[in-house]
Amino acid sequence: MTLIGWAQIALVLILVVAAAVPLGRYIAAVASGRVTWLRPAEVLFFRAAGVDPERGQDWRGYALAMLAANAAGFVLLFAILRLQGMLPLNPQGFDGMSSWLAFNTAVSFVTNTNWQAYSGEAAVSYLSQMAGLAVQNFLSAASGIALALAVSRAFARGGVRELGNFWADFTRITLYVLLPLAVVVGLALVALGVPQTFAGYVTATTLEGAEQVIPLGPAAFQIAIKHLGTNGGGFFGVNSAHPFEGPSAVATAIQIWAQTVIPFALCLTFGRIVSDLRQGRALLVVMLGFVLAATAGIYAAEAAGNPLMTELGVDPAMGNMEGKEIRFGMPLVALFTATTTGASCGAVNAMLDSFTPLGGLVPLFLIQLGEVLPGGVGSGLYGMLVFVLLSVFVAGLMVGRTPEYLGKKVQAREIKLATLGVLVLPATILGLTAVSMVLPAAVSSIAAAGPHGLSEMLYAYTSAAGNNGSAFGGLTADTPWLNGTLAIAMLLWRFAFMVPVMAIAGSLAGKVKAPASAGTFPTHGPLFMGLLAGVILILGGLQFLPSLVLGPLAEHFAILAGKTF
């Protein structure tokens, strides 16, 4: 690690936080319907859909509307992927996807996971990319943010049933937040070299006279929303490591900015909705602390290089370069990896399967901590609020008081639902990994021998269940077993977690807001932040440490002992 490296990391994070402050304010204004510069478009959507944006929905109505929008998105995307061979804008003449692959892909993009069992430039038409996958990048992101707004409102008011109108939130976030940001970020990416064209692939004659087929496509706009919406699904097979998807250090920095700015901004939006900005700031600080710690961990591990290669005569000065591009440098690879896994994005600018064992452990563990650091757009905030409830509950147990958060009493019902919610992740990840490790049909997908093989399988289910989408890519994922079970894992976390969260929001919304008293535990100070960080870390650690010991840690110690597989 070098000082210049940390200066690059610090610069990007400062730009993220500096933008999150006004963006958080703006999203709060959008959420309350005060932003109107695209009024005609907004009204057109409401009229055509027959919805009244002023009519509030209770938690059930809100959640059902979200599920319906996502179900409709799934049906349309599945159809486009299956039928792409017959549809226009397919200059390479790709066939429709197989049904298992189309099912997995459609679930993946609707749940904001963007796990990819296909390679973009070799299997997906321009139409499928832009009118299928990219549209779900917008809509799944808007769904997540809408839900976070609904949950925030539950803490803002007392004695109400209604959490807002899903259709209003969904439409406004898409039009006023995601679309303008995507245009700006997209243009910046084009300027740096990301293609945006409907022309077909180009055949070049190289200097040595060989033929080289260069893939193109309407990539920049889709890549912009892929980061802004923390979706992560690459236009090209190797994602942001592709020179067209991540053409320079500046481009990768813009992508890091884009994949973190909305999750951080939403903390501040939350602070504004509950009329106490300090609360939002406290959540942001905890998230940022984890991002910094994770970046340091990855940076240290990767910059040190692979000791087995050093022994063969490789200079360790550049670090572990297998699977990494020259143009980003280790500091931005570390920050990109920490934010893409912390923020549930899943895009990669270096290949995680070839990371050193500890460098690969960090992103794996970040996802296992529940995708709240800072988490996906919206899902990070509502996930974090579940951990907040668990933290005040733990604090309440210690002093023997009924726990409260923002004046709302947290009681048995909320804690039961919160516990149910957080158990979905370990049950899904560990259950499905365990089953897959004894099924020959699943084990045959593993590429690496030794403990790294377990890491590949564990990472796949962790990534799917956490709605992340990054991968230890050696695993052959396009098989019926993995396509099917990974899709189930994605659906479980997105929806089986979301329903208890919405039930908590409904239950909290109905409670009166008690004024703060001398006995109230302040939830904006360092004591609470420490407690929250501790709860996240201990809960995740207790659940996943054994699996991490068997995978990446075992590999780490094997390498130190000079053992290979």
Next chain:
Amino acid sequence: MSILRPAATMVVGFTLLLGLAMPAAFTSLAWVVLPAESGGSLIERDGRVAGSALIGQNFASGRYFHPRPSATTAPDPQDRTETVNAPYNAAASATSQRAPSSQALLDTVKERVAEAGPAPVPADVVTASGSGLDPDISPENAARQVARVAQARGLPEDRVRAVLAENTTAPLLGFFGPARVNVLRLNLALDGTH
């Protein structure tokens, strides 16, 4: 019924807006404002496309600077179900996906180290990139190739070193990102040097 209509309308409406109208408008805008970049930063030589400035290509001749190893493959012409090594096959970006503890990876690296000359070898000389299409090499890697290229071209080493220096990209503002050498641009510059 009350939620099916908004769900279907919104998904179809947003597909028309975000999936067709916006990409069409955005593509037109990009084409007008940034024609070269939006079209893939293609480089033409003698009226033909010689490659893209951003996409690495394979060089084996001693006259050229060589790129990093690449893990891309192509379908085997003998048997379409199998693949063969095809470095810098841009139609199918790929990485080795090898674990750090993989014996196969270490065997490959060992062979490359043996061919690479005096140790310690810069890491990018013997490792495959994330995309298999890395257009760049490190300045240290390039410096080790100067003597070979100069000899093959019958040019003084200082001349080659000067072309290399001109084609080395420094970190932005002196600190952001690593220094790097675009192999295709460097080799094109060399071909224009006499």
